Amino acid sequence: MSTKKFILQENDIPHAWYNIVADMKNKPMPMLNPKTKKPVTVEDMEPLFARALAEQELNTTDEWIEIPEQVRDLYKIWRPTPLVRATGLEKALDTPAHIYFKNESVSPVGSHKLNSALAQAYYCKKEGCTNITTETGAGQWGAALSMAAKIFGLELAVYMVKVSYHQKPYRRSIMQTFGAQVVASPSMSTKAGRQIITNSPNNQGSLGTAISEAVELALQTPNCKYVLGSVMNQVSLHQTVIGLEAEKQMEMAGEYPDTVIACFGGGSNFSGIAFPFLRHKILEGKEIRTIAAEPASCPKLTKGRFQYDYGDEAGYTPLIPMFTLGHNFMPSNIHAGGLRYHGAGSIVSQLMKDGLMEAADVKQLEAFDAATLFARCEGIIPAPESSHAIAVTIREALKAKEAGEKKVLLFNLSGHGLIDMTAYDSYLAGDLTNGEVTDEEIEKNLEDVSDLKI
Amino acid sequence: MSTKKFILQENDIPHAWYNIVADMKNKPMPMLNPKTKKPVTVEDMEPLFARALAEQELNTTDEWIEIPEQVRDLYKIWRPTPLVRATGLEKALDTPAHIYFKNESVSPVGSHKLNSALAQAYYCKKEGCTNITTETGAGQWGAALSMAAKIFGLELAVYMVKVSYHQKPYRRSIMQTFGAQVVASPSMSTKAGRQIITNSPNNQGSLGTAISEAVELALQTPNCKYVLGSVMNQVSLHQTVIGLEAEKQMEMAGEYPDTVIACFGGGSNFSGIAFPFLRHKILEGKEIRTIAAEPASCPKLTKGRFQYDYGDEAGYTPLIPMFTLGHNFMPSNIHAGGLRYHGAGSIVSQLMKDGLMEAADVKQLEAFDAATLFARCEGIIPAPESSHAIAVTIREALKAKEAGEKKVLLFNLSGHGLIDMTAYDSYLAGDLTNGEVTDEEIEKNLEDVSDLKI
Numbered sequence: 001m002s003t004k005k006f007i008l009q010e011n012d013i014p015h016a017w018y019n020i021v022a023d024m025k026n027k028p029m030p031m032l033n034p035k036t037k038k039p040v041t042v043e044d045m046e047p048l049f050a051r052a053l054a055e056q057e058l059n060t061t062d063e064w065i066e067i068p069e070q071v072r073d074l075y076k077i078w079r080p081t082p083l084v085r086a087t088g089l090e091k092a093l094d095t096p097a098h099i100y101f102k103n104e105s106v107s108p109v110g111s112h113k114l115n116s117a118l119a120q121a122y123y124c125k126k127e128g129c130t131n132i133t134t135e136t137g138a139g140q141w142g143a144a145l146s147m148a149a150k151i152f153g154l155e156l157a158v159y160m161v162k163v164s165y166h167q168k169p170y171r172r173s174i175m176q177t178f179g180a181q182v183v184a185s186p187s188m189s190t191k192a193g194r195q196i197i198t199n200s201p202n203n204q205g206s207l208g209t210a211i212s213e214a215v216e217l218a219l220q221t222p223n224c225k226y227v228l229g230s231v232m233n234q235v236s237l238h239q240t241v242i243g244l245e246a247e248k249q250m251e252m253a254g255e256y257p258d259t260v261i262a263c264f265g266g267g268s269n270f271s272g273i274a275f276p277f278l279r280h281k282i283l284e285g286k287e288i289r290t291i292a293a294e295p296a297s298c299p300k301l302t303k304g305r306f307q308y309d310y311g312d313e314a315g316y317t318p319l320i321p322m323f324t325l326g327h328n329f330m331p332s333n334i335h336a337g338g339l340r341y342h343g344a345g346s347i348v349s350q351l352m353k354d355g356l357m358e359a360a361d362v363k364q365l366e367a368f369d370a371a372t373l374f375a376r377c378e379g380i381i382p383a384p385e386s387s388h389a390i391a392v393t394i395r396e397a398l399k400a401k402e403a404g405e406k407k408v409l410l411f412n413l414s415g416h417g418l419i420d421m422t423a424y425d426s427y428l429a430g431d432l433t434n435g436e437v438t439d440e441e442i443e444k445n446l447e448d449v450s451d452l453k454i
Numbered sequence: 455m456s457t458k459k460f461i462l463q464e465n466d467i468p469h470a471w472y473n474i475v476a477d478m479k480n481k482p483m484p485m486l487n488p489k490t491k492k493p494v495t496v497e498d499m500e501p502l503f504a505r506a507l508a509e510q511e512l513n514t515t516d517e518w519i520e521i522p523e524q525v526r527d528l529y530k531i532w533r534p535t536p537l538v539r540a541t542g543l544e545k546a547l548d549t550p551a552h553i554y555f556k557n558e559s560v561s562p563v564g565s566h567k568l569n570s571a572l573a574q575a576y577y578c579k580k581e582g583c584t585n586i587t588t589e590t591g592a593g594q595w596g597a598a599l600s601m602a603a604k605i606f607g608l609e610l611a612v613y614m615v616k617v618s619y620h621q622k623p624y625r626r627s628i629m630q631t632f633g634a635q636v637v638a639s640p641s642m643s644t645k646a647g648r649q650i651i652t653n654s655p656n657n658q659g660s661l662g663t664a665i666s667e668a669v670e671l672a673l674q675t676p677n678c679k680y681v682l683g684s685v686m687n688q689v690s691l692h693q694t695v696i697g698l699e700a701e702k703q704m705e706m707a708g709e710y711p712d713t714v715i716a717c718f719g720g721g722s723n724f725s726g727i728a729f730p731f732l733r734h735k736i737l738e739g740k741e742i743r744t745i746a747a748e749p750a751s752c753p754k755l756t757k758g759r760f761q762y763d764y765g766d767e768a769g770y771t772p773l774i775p776m777f778t779l780g781h782n783f784m785p786s787n788i789h790a791g792g793l794r795y796h797g798a799g800s801i802v803s804q805l806m807k808d809g810l811m812e813a814a815d816v817k818q819l820e821a822f823d824a825a826t827l828f829a830r831c832e833g834i835i836p837a838p839e840s841s842h843a844i845a846v847t848i849r850e851a852l853k854a855k856e857a858g859e860k861k862v863l864l865f866n867l868s869g870h871g872l873i874d875m876t877a878y879d880s881y882l883a884g885d886l887t888n889g890e891v892t893d894e895e896i897e898k899n900l901e902d903v904s905d906l907k908i
Contacts, residue, residue, distance in 0.1 A: 077833055106560060108835075150833075151542075169879075170876075173875035173882075177826060177830075177835055372631060376632060379605065418873060421628060422624075422627070424631045425630075428630055
């Protein structure tokens, strides 16, 4: 049982976010305006995004971006978060590896998503918005943003992916308790949603579709901006508080990670924990592996193609240079709703292309085996998303055992699974399937976006 | 929004529990063996309880009882817990009062219950048990004990009150994920359960009934002990880590509470936060109010009678000197399942009788009004149980406002409500009722136990 916990003080909360783009030799290719095929500008983004956020999105020069005092002050509600040595899990695996996890599940809404939600709500409020819209998969992002919106006095509409809306009703209730409007996506409330429902009435939704609906509503609502929980550079930026804290805590533990692991949907929590460590790889040539753990049923990094693609299903967003399965990809109904996204953010995609990071795919059953073992060893029931990171950590710990090597592994526990118990019910009842996808399906789906190939 | 958080270090976790009985001038009257009507001895208790726990139960002399190193080490998983100044709530109420809360919701199972669960599981394991049984209402205790049992390698059977079993299915899943057996109570698996079901087939259960079932199973299972989450002196003892930490944190804040408030079911979280403060009232005459917040539909302290009564429905336990509504009292189906208990522990009952503490009753709708306001001001969705404490805190803060007095209020946020979202759904939909009880019903119920009057 883990009892080694490394605790920082409030003055250890970072004062600036880390912008990895400034340090990358090969910068991510630019996002393109789909009509003009020219690089997107701050002005292009402004109808949809707060200006400060658009500027962060396109900032390729400043290594550090100051965290506004009010945001940093709100981080104190639950930050700094603990770093924990998972001695119980180590013992159960009988591994010489040392396993650490950064516990982002301690936020009042249960995940790392609050790090960016508070920042985005802050800038929207500062620039005079009254309303914001967003999408959410499993609801971790929606719950975080609902809390942030209420704090800043913003009205929020959330499009929640339909399969998650039904799998995870408590997250809908959490959002509503914070005063947000929640709609199952695809819905009849937008053109994008109506079109999908008309074409496939039983469509269970995807993050790509929910983004289309949220963007459409934002564009049609006065004084309204769109905010989002992953994929974009600004989100990766805000999440780096995770890794910046973790670096200090690994120092307290007197160790340095050989490998940093996080689950991967669009990249928010992976970027958050990995980028501050990758900084030393880029700047100092430090040997460190970072592994993105993605679902085998939504394998954009391990089986997708690097090319331009839309961030959403309807094609409202700029063209993003990304590893993608095609923006019309419909992932199977796995419980890790936050990982059901067709593409990877442009920074991560570039890092992947340049061999600066790795990816591994995990089947749903392996993820829940890992989750249940972790819960029973460490006392924390992990989110289905985070369980993918745990599964890859266990693989690495067992490799270390086989090799007889002491490796230091660090993973991000991005959230707890207390609102995902129907998934655990299915698992314990033996009803859970892997929900895979065939290479043929991926191939066929990519064909639809072959005109966007680089 | 609250951003004032007072954080202790791991070496600030108490090394000893505080046993208030040693300091009480009027000790609680003894528990009685129902057959002999003689005071219960450690030997009487041993068939059902670990010896060390039975000794703690009857210890009237030692002011401090050392926390075993292994238990204290496990406390480090989440302790020390934060003390938070609720500046957001203060602002919303426009009150001169300073409101603090001790945040016990940060435990991995979401409530204070883990403080005693780990201690009881430790002693049972140390004395060679292989199996334990317990009851749970809302499931906070069951979830905590499931985790503790798994850590110590004990097999656990939980009788969960039927109404909560259906209202809060995720808590059942949490227990099962930790490997516990969970049965809805009343069940057909015990004589006590069968009798109740036979007499009233739609009986939705109560903590009193669930205790009867758990006790019966423990007595019939080899190498098995019964453990419980409230009412008993040993539980109050273990929970005092809450108040002991809070004292240090109030010192960090440079204030001392005028009033300490906690919700009240059997007394575990009230005792935990209040007893260390009451120590100074008893020993030094310090002026401090402590208020137990109980549901108006289960008002043992405000409308019950002080007398001997059984701790359970079937009459398996010793006779306990308690404020009671009668051990056959069937509370209405409020969502605060942890407060649906007919009696108060013997220490609290004596303190109440001696005027050393107060009680206030709260209707369900007032509790949820308070909970929703708190969530929207402080970002944490509270458990329905804890919401009773928030409601009484708000009353006191508004009184302070009316009187123009700066009062310092401290309440215990015993748990979060993320698993209780169906309750919030009902509230938001306007479906929630108060679930009260009439004086006549109480009177009638107390008549049934008038032979046990003192």
